[in-house]
Every structure is written in structure tokens, then in C-alpha cells.
Amino acid sequence: MLLNNALQHSHELMARALKPGDRALDATAGNGKDTLHLARLIGSTGEVVAVDIQKQALDNTQNLLKKENLINQVQLIEGNHAQIDKLTSGSFQVAVFNLGYLPGGDHEIITEPESTLRALKKVMPMIRPGGLITLVAYHGHPGGKNELTALEKFLPSLDQKKVAVLQYSFINQAGDPPVLFALEVLEGADYLDP
């Protein structure tokens, strides 16, 4: 395919935003695919902080990163990303959210609009100017539409002098393909305090 899907485009943007030695946050470790991509980009001198509320997700992520010999540059944290300020500190060049349920896990456990927005608002001030937040919203499951709607309502309200918000989506496809939102914290802007 010529056109990247939402996940591929998010990975391309991460690659553009990160260099070796940077610090990145995976706010939804899931099965570790984003963590792996981030770990490759920041290299052995950087750090990825990977958070998930489900132990199974962190186990899967740990196994994947060990297999790829990249676990040394990854810190795994079990906890609720809506309390990210209590789980980690410092600043990040990139933060990543993958919204929905854990593939292969319990489909009843999903990210919820309120905690997603709370997490996002806490992550925003942690991102360095010039940095990036990606959110890929899988909205085909029950509750997924609510989360997408909450993002579509909140994100346009962000100050364009501080952040640029891109929406990237396929508009003629059945099966609710994921939607990408990419937030670039502008150079010269202060840290974001929504």
C-alpha cells in the first residue's frame, strides 16, 4: 500500500521525532509493539518508560523486549496512566497512547474516555517543545465510539499557538479502522498546561 494506515503513520512520526538518547513514554504498553519501536529509536543511551494497568500486558511487553535484546533501555511500570504523575517524572520527547483493549486479552478491560483524557492532560506538560504525542484510537469495540467522540471534542480546543493537532483517518472503510491523532508541541511554546 502507498498510504500508511494509522498505526504505520504513527510509527513514522515517532521515527521523525526521536533520536538516540531521547526519553519516550508508552502510556499503554499493551503487547509491547510500540514499546519495541520506541526502544529501537532511542537506542541504548535512551529510555522508554512503558506503563500498563494490566500485568499480562507488561509480561507480554517484557517478553518481547527481552527477545529483541532491548529490555535494558526499558522501564516497565504497572499502574494507571491516569496517575502518570505518580508513576514517573521528568520530561519526554514522545508519548504514545494506543486506545482500546489489549489484543488477545480480556476485551472487557478497555481504556475509558475519562481516564484517557485525564492521562493525556497529565502527559501533555511532560512533553518537551518540539515533541510529539500520538493517540491511535481503536473504536470498533463497545465504548470505543465514546472515547473517539471525547477526543474529537477535546482536541480541537487546544491552543494552536502551543500545539498542532493532526487527525489522520480513512473515511470510506467499514469495520471502524483506527483513527490517529498526532499532537506536536510547538518549538518556542511553553510546556503544555491544558
Add this chain to the structure above:
Amino acid sequence: MLLNNALQHSHELMARALKPGDRALDATAGNGKDTLHLARLIGSTGEVVAVDIQKQALDNTQNLLKKENLINQVQLIEGNHAQIDKLTSGSFQVAVFNLGYLPGGDHEIITEPESTLRALKKVMPMIRPGGLITLVAYHGHPGGKNELTALEKFLPSLDQKKVAVLQYSFINQAGDPPVLFALEVLEGADYLDP
């Protein structure tokens, strides 16, 4: 900026879709910036067909392409792109629409929703499988919103087995930033006959 604007992303997609020797259509030559980009990509063995309804636009395009020594691989056609089937023939790898008014020209002369859709429907069957159509809609002028609405209504109706339709837009910006629609005609699909 990390994130490309709509025009930059359209140019990146054209670069991904075209190789030397290909044939491309600029359905709205304007001041020739897209024609120039296409002419560089298809090289001296390819051909760009550049159409515009305004003589001033074609003069500007001709001057730009002459200055850049790329006019030999460009065919300029004065005419209405809604009658594209009477102006040119054969197939194209890429077709490009820039919707709005001619920058620096008469702002009363704008692309209109009906003729834009008519042109698009005539161009679609001319695109080879694996090829691309980009539409960048400048909708800040009177009438621009109608054209955007017409596209947002028409494009989701296209058969996903034949074409993938991407919408790429910034959602927190005043001043109506342009919206990109990118249509990839899928490999294995027949030529499109909407």
C-alpha cells in the same frame, strides 16, 4: 515542524507514488507548483499533463517550468477539468487537484463543488491500479466550505475494495487550514468507475 501540512503531505505521497517515466495529471495547474513537483518526479522520460481553465494560470505554470528547465516534459492544456476526457486521454499514475482560487489571481474565480466532483469522477477511471489522486481543499474563501462538504459527502461512498480514502487535517487551527484527501486506487482493483 515535525508534522507536515496538507500540501507537504500531498507532495510526499506523490513522491512515493511516482517514478521516472510515469505519467501524471495536474488537474488544477494554478501557479505551477504541483506541476513542478510532478515534473521533477517523472523526469525527462515521463510526462505531466497540466490543465487549467485560466490562461493566466497556464502562463504562470509555463514560466515556472521554463525557468526550471522542465518544460519539455510538460503538456499544458487550457480547458475545464470537468471535461478532462475531451482534453486528454490515456492513463495516469497520479492526479492532483488543488481546490480554491488561483493565488494572486481573481478570487472570484473558484473551483465549484459540482464541476470538481464531475472532474474527479472522470479522472478516477484514468488512474492506474496502485496509483494516487490527491485533493487539497482550501476552504477559507466563500464557497470553499460547500466544496469541502461535497467532498466529505461523496468520498466516503467510494468502494473500499477499489480505493482507500485518507483524510488528513489539522483540527485545532483557526483560519481554515487546507484539508488533504488522498485516494489510493488499490492494486488488483479494476479501474475506478464511480
